[in-house]
Amino acid sequence: MSALDRMSRRTLLKAGALTVGFALGSIRTEVFAQASSAPRVLDPKEVDAFLSVNGDGTVTLFAGKVDLGQGLRIAMRQIAAEELGIGIDQIHYVEGDTSLTPDQGRTAGSAGIARGGMQIRQAAATARKALVELAAKRLNAKPEDLVADDGKVRPKSGGAGVVFAELLKGERFGLKLDPKAPLKDPSTYTLVGRPLPKPDVPHKCTGSGGYVFMHDFSVAGMLHARVIRPPAIGAGLVSVDEASIAEFAGTQVVRIKDFLAVVAQDEWTAVKAARAIRAQWTAGSGLPDQDRLAQTLRTEPGITEERLVNKGTQAETSPSNAKVLSATYYWPMQSHASLGPSCAVADVNADGATVWTASQGTHGNRATYARFLGLPPEKVRLIYLEGAGCYGMNGHEDAAAEAAILSRAVGRPVRVQWSREEEHGWDPKGPPQLIDIAGAVGADGRIMHWRTDLWLPETTRGMPNIPLLAPEAAGLDQVRGINAGLISQNGDPPYSAENISVVVHWLKSTPVRAAPLRSPGKPANCFAVESFVDELAAAAGIDAVEFRLRGLTDPRGIEVIKRAAALMNWQARPSPRNDTSASLARGRGFAYVHYKHNETYVAMGIEAAVERESGRIKVERVVCAHDCGQIINPDGVRAQVEGSTLQTLSRVLMEEVKFDRARVLSVDWASYPILRFSDVPELTIELIDRPTEPPLGAGEAACTTVGAALANAVFDATGARLRTVPFTPERVKAALNARSG
Amino acid sequence: MATYDLHVNGVVRTVDSSDPDKPLLYVLRGLGLTATKFGCGLGQCGACTVLVEGSAMRSCQLTIADARGKRVTTLEGLGTASAPHPIQAAFIKEQVPQCGYCTSGMIMTTAALLAEKAKPTGPEIRAALEGNLCRCGTHLRVVRAVLAASGQGG
Numbered sequence: 001m002s003a004l005d006r007m008s009r010r011t012l013l014k015a016g017a018l019t020v021g022f023a024l025g026s027i028r029t030e031v032f033a034q035a036s037s038a039p040r041v042l043d044p045k046e047v048d049a050f051l052s053v054n055g056d057g058t059v060t061l062f063a064g065k066v067d068l069g070q071g072l073r074i075a076m077r078q079i080a081a082e083e084l085g086i087g088i089d090q091i092h093y094v095e096g097d098t099s100l101t102p103d104q105g106r107t108a109g110s111a112g113i114a115r116g117g118m119q120i121r122q123a124a125a126t127a128r129k130a131l132v133e134l135a136a137k138r139l140n141a142k143p144e145d146l147v148a149d150d151g152k153v154r155p156k157s158g159g160a161g162v163v164f165a166e167l168l169k170g171e172r173f174g175l176k177l178d179p180k181a182p183l184k185d186p187s188t189y190t191l192v193g194r195p196l197p198k199p200d201v202p203h204k205c206t207g208s209g210g211y212v213f214m215h216d217f218s219v220a221g222m223l224h225a226r227v228i229r230p231p232a233i234g235a236g237l238v239s240v241d242e243a244s245i246a247e248f249a250g251t252q253v254v255r256i257k258d259f260l261a262v263v264a265q266d267e268w269t270a271v272k273a274a275r276a277i278r279a280q281w282t283a284g285s286g287l288p289d290q291d292r293l294a295q296t297l298r299t300e301p302g303i304t305e306e307r308l309v310n311k312g313t314q315a316e317t318s319p320s321n322a323k324v325l326s327a328t329y330y331w332p333m334q335s336h337a338s339l340g341p342s343c344a345v346a347d348v349n350a351d352g353a354t355v356w357t358a359s360q361g362t363h364g365n366r367a368t369y370a371r372f373l374g375l376p377p378e379k380v381r382l383i384y385l386e387g388a389g390c391y392g393m394n395g396h397e398d399a400a401a402e403a404a405i406l407s408r409a410v411g412r413p414v415r416v417q418w419s420r421e422e423e424h425g426w427d428p429k430g431p432p433q434l435i436d437i438a439g440a441v442g443a444d445g446r447i448m449h450w451r452t453d454l455w456l457p458e459t460t461r462g463m464p465n466i467p468l469l470a471p472e473a474a475g476l477d478q479v480r481g482i483n484a485g486l487i488s489q490n491g492d493p494p495y496s497a498e499n500i501s502v503v504v505h506w507l508k509s510t511p512v513r514a515a516p517l518r519s520p521g522k523p524a525n526c527f528a529v530e531s532f533v534d535e536l537a538a539a540a541g542i543d544a545v546e547f548r549l550r551g552l553t554d555p556r557g558i559e560v561i562k563r564a565a566a567l568m569n570w571q572a573r574p575s576p577r578n579d580t581s582a583s584l585a586r587g588r589g590f591a592y593v594h595y596k597h598n599e600t601y602v603a604m605g606i607e608a609a610v611e612r613e614s615g616r617i618k619v620e621r622v623v624c625a626h627d628c629g630q631i632i633n634p635d636g637v638r639a640q641v642e643g644s645t646l647q648t649l650s651r652v653l654m655e656e657v658k659f660d661r662a663r664v665l666s667v668d669w670a671s672y673p674i675l676r677f678s679d680v681p682e683l684t685i686e687l688i689d690r691p692t693e694p695p696l697g698a699g700e701a702a703c704t705t706v707g708a709a710l711a712n713a714v715f716d717a718t719g720a721r722l723r724t725v726p727f728t729p730e731r732v733k734a735a736l737n738a739r740s741g
Numbered sequence: 742m743a744t745y746d747l748h749v750n751g752v753v754r755t756v757d758s759s760d761p762d763k764p765l766l767y768v769l770r771g772l773g774l775t776a777t778k779f780g781c782g783l784g785q786c787g788a789c790t791v792l793v794e795g796s797a798m799r800s801c802q803l804t805i806a807d808a809r810g811k812r813v814t815t816l817e818g819l820g821t822a823s824a825p826h827p828i829q830a831a832f833i834k835e836q837v838p839q840c841g842y843c844t845s846g847m848i849m850t851t852a853a854l855l856a857e858k859a860k861p862t863g864p865e866i867r868a869a870l871e872g873n874l875c876r877c878g879t880h881l882r883v884v885r886a887v888l889a890a891s892g893q894g895g
Contacts, residue, residue, distance in 0.1 A: 068839075068840060069838065069839030069840035069841060069877055070839065197833075197836055198836060198838075200838075200841070201832075201833055201836055201837070201838055201841075202822035202825065202833050203822055204838040204841030204844050205816075205822075205825065205829045205832040205833050205837070205838065205841075205844055205848065206776070206816065206817070206819070206820055206821050206822045206825055206826075206829050207774070207775065207776025207815070207816040207817045207845060208817060208821040208822050208823075209821065209822035209823070213775070213778075213841075213842075215775075215778065215779070215842075216770075216775035266767075266771070267767055267770075267771075268760070268763050268764070268767040271782075272760075337876060338842075338876060339780050339786060339788060339840070339842045339843050339874060339875065339876045340778060340779065340780055340788065340840075340842040341779070341780075341781075386840065386841075387840070387842075388778075388780075388840050388842035388876075389839060389840030389842065389876055389877045391876075417779070419782065420780070420781035420782055420783060420785075420786075635836055639836065639839060639879075639882075642878055642879070642881060642882070643839055643877045643878035643879070644878070645878065646878030646880060646881075647876065647877070647878045650878075668781065668783055668785060669781060669783070669785040669786055669874060670785060674874060674876065675878075675880075676871050676874070677866075677867040677868075677870045677871050677873075677880055677883075677884070678867055678868070678871055680867075680880040680881060683881055
């Protein structure tokens with residue numbers, strides 16, 4: 001049975017009182033039939049790119065943004081069904097397919113709903129307006145006397161309506177998205193704002209019902225491949241001993257310049273052949289000395305400077321009673337550390353290339369794949385299938401490129417599955433971030449001067465970058481089109497100050513490929529900024545929450561801070577606490593962010609205990625007040641805030657990619673540990689819903705407050721300041737010793 | 742080529758393998774039972790957890806020879822989307838999965854735990870699941886689901 005057939009099974013989901021029927025892609029067969037006579041409209045300016053009214057009265061929603069577990073499959077349906085006036089169970093859903101869905105940009109930057117969802121809302125509003133106008137003609141009525149509801153347009157006064165399909169009669173809308181098409185009044189919403197369950201969850205919990213993971217996908221005639229990685233980054237392939245895998249009958253070696261892989265009939269044979277094959281490699285291109293990485297970033301040759309923020313005009317002089325501070329913060333290189341190693345399937349034949357991929361950038365990768373395959377883009381189709389969570393850009397893009405190159409080489413569909421060692425060793429990494437901050441606080445507790453200096457790889461600047469491994473090794477041309485996600489944002493405090501400047505020092509290189517990793521750069525920048533704010537508050541002897549409130553005028557910012565403080569039962573007093581000598585020292589810390597200075601508001605408080613003797617931090621409680629504007633699905637937002645908080649807690653407490661001068665050494669869960677159940681704190685989340693405000697992202701903002709809230713809690717408990725992530729017991733003990741010494 | 746009889750989800754499956762060391766994980770996935778996931782192949786993450794004679798085991802660390810004649814249960818053997826097992830129903834009700842890659846292993850570990858202890862405490866649940874990794878941060882929902890599945894939900 002093909003995956004498409006498997007996906008075409010209609011599945012039902014029951015949750016509470018609400019029974020929702022979803023067709024997970026059941027429309028695909030129908031769409032293919034349609035495509036032969038009339039190709040899909042893919043221009044995201046067109047209503048038809050997003051919505052198609054089917055003959056049976058259902059509607060198909062085509063989303064270019066993809067669901068990575070963050071719940072777009074339900075949230076996008078809620079938006080479309082609400083605005084169009086049709087039952088949510090009447091919406092089929094197709095996502096991330098370059099032949100079927102419009103290009104809505106990479107699913108990244110917390111923009112799935114905020115931008116992608118709003119395109120869909122506007123498409124649905126435009127469609128509803130058109131349907132009502134068609135019905136007005138048909139019923140000889142005024143449009144304002146009609147309403148679209150439950151898949152038909154009917155008189156508001158009652159009476160039979162006309163179903164959408166009958167109004168369109170198989171025709172397309174043929175309309176551009178109309179920014180003036182009236183949107184529904186949020187006070188009348190019946191679907192948006194409700195915690196509807198995610199349609200993929202029953203399948204993920206049972207393994208049944210037709211949902212197909214990338215890792216479980218197969219096509220007829222498919223072979224299984226493993227790529228052989230060099231022993232050092234940048235090493236060239238000298239020779240391959242093909243006889244070393246002679247015992248694995250039917251297994252092919254594919255070598256293209258420095259790209260080496262084995263292709264076998266079944267997966268286990270591919271694994272064994274990959275372990276057995278012998279090859280000679282040159283020395284690699286070398287990595288810097290990890291122990292001195294933070295210092296060497298500062299002195300790397302070829303650095304260019306850019307002033308990102310320059311606010312305030314007063315001379316940078318401080319009155320004699322001002323407290324002047326400076327500090328250096330460091331966030332290490334980290335891995336996406338996806339639970340499932342990357343996987344992809346590709347079929348490259350005389351007709352073109354089809355690539356099944358879990359990438360967050362199906363459409364964006366098309367030109368890249370076309371270039372290295374030497375095909376025109378219209379001959380390359382990328383189809384999204386959900387894989388293990390990737391939180392930015394793990395190895396999914398690389399695995400898909402490898403599958404495509406190998407399929408072309410062997411003339412059969414090929415599945416590439418990375419090993420654990422490959423995923424930890426070769427995924428592009430969140431780059432190291434070095435941050436200096438200098439500032440002054442007046443006796444009245446107002447920030448006078450503030451300067452942040454960031455050292456960041458130039459490849460994160462929005463320049464072409466992130467070369468894929470296989471085309472690079474095989475010497476194939478590639479379009480380098482993805483940047484690492486504006487990691488310089490939120491380097492300045494959100495509080496008023498006489499002068500604020502942020503200078504970024506662009507580095508020519510990074511130790512390994514830099515890539516966006518959830519909330520790119522902002523967890524580090526906010527860690528530094530909100531830690532330094534805490535240092536200023538402590539220097540001024542002012543309570544940390546009070547200090548923040550004094551510097552803010554934005555009422556939404558003030559509200560999240562007050563709510564988080566209330567959730568914590570925050571008692572106003574300066575940090576550190578009076579007695580910091582307890583063997584198990586308890587403290588509380590606070591942090592606030594206005595994400596990217598124009599998106600979601602988050603305030604977070606953490607209560608933690610520090611075990612002096614072991615240096616171990618036990619995070620006991622996290623509270624978070626979160627305002628992302630209009631909430632489409634509160635349970636979806638809550639899950640994202642939970643995930644953001646716990647994943648970042650893991651990054652802050654324990655994660656650092658380890659490498660020697662040749663390669664990454666932290667290549668399993670023992671050498672790159674992540675948060676476990678016993679490390680998980682109590683978590684209280686308060687969502688502030690603002691139905692009349694635009695919806696903002698929820699997948700990233702709460703990542704940014706974790707580092708500072710925890711460092712500030714440790715400072716409150718012990719008087720010791722942690723400025724380097726991760727907060728390992730060794731670092732905690734060193735900070736405690738430095739304080740007592 | 743040797744032949745192995747496995748008792749998978751209540752059905753005897755006869756599998757040919759020239760390699761007695763082939764991990765059970767690949768055998769199960771080869772039978773189309775793909776809910777059991779490859780996460781590390783090292784026994785470190787728990788994504789491939791199945792029940793062998795009722796005990797939670799890492800299928801990447803067992804060979805086809807180890808599993809010969811044993812009763813093996815995978816996620817598919819518990820229930821289906823339309824008729825879920827109580828643990829699966831609790832995970833669905835709590836909307837536990839995000840990416841869902843760890844979910845099968847979490848549920849199978851829970852099944853072994855609840856077979857041993859009908860009403861585990863919160864700390865006992867966390868201890869039982871300590872070897873199951875989740876990268877999306879669904880831990881708190883997992884604990885709530887296990888409490889609910891054992892009749893201790895709020």
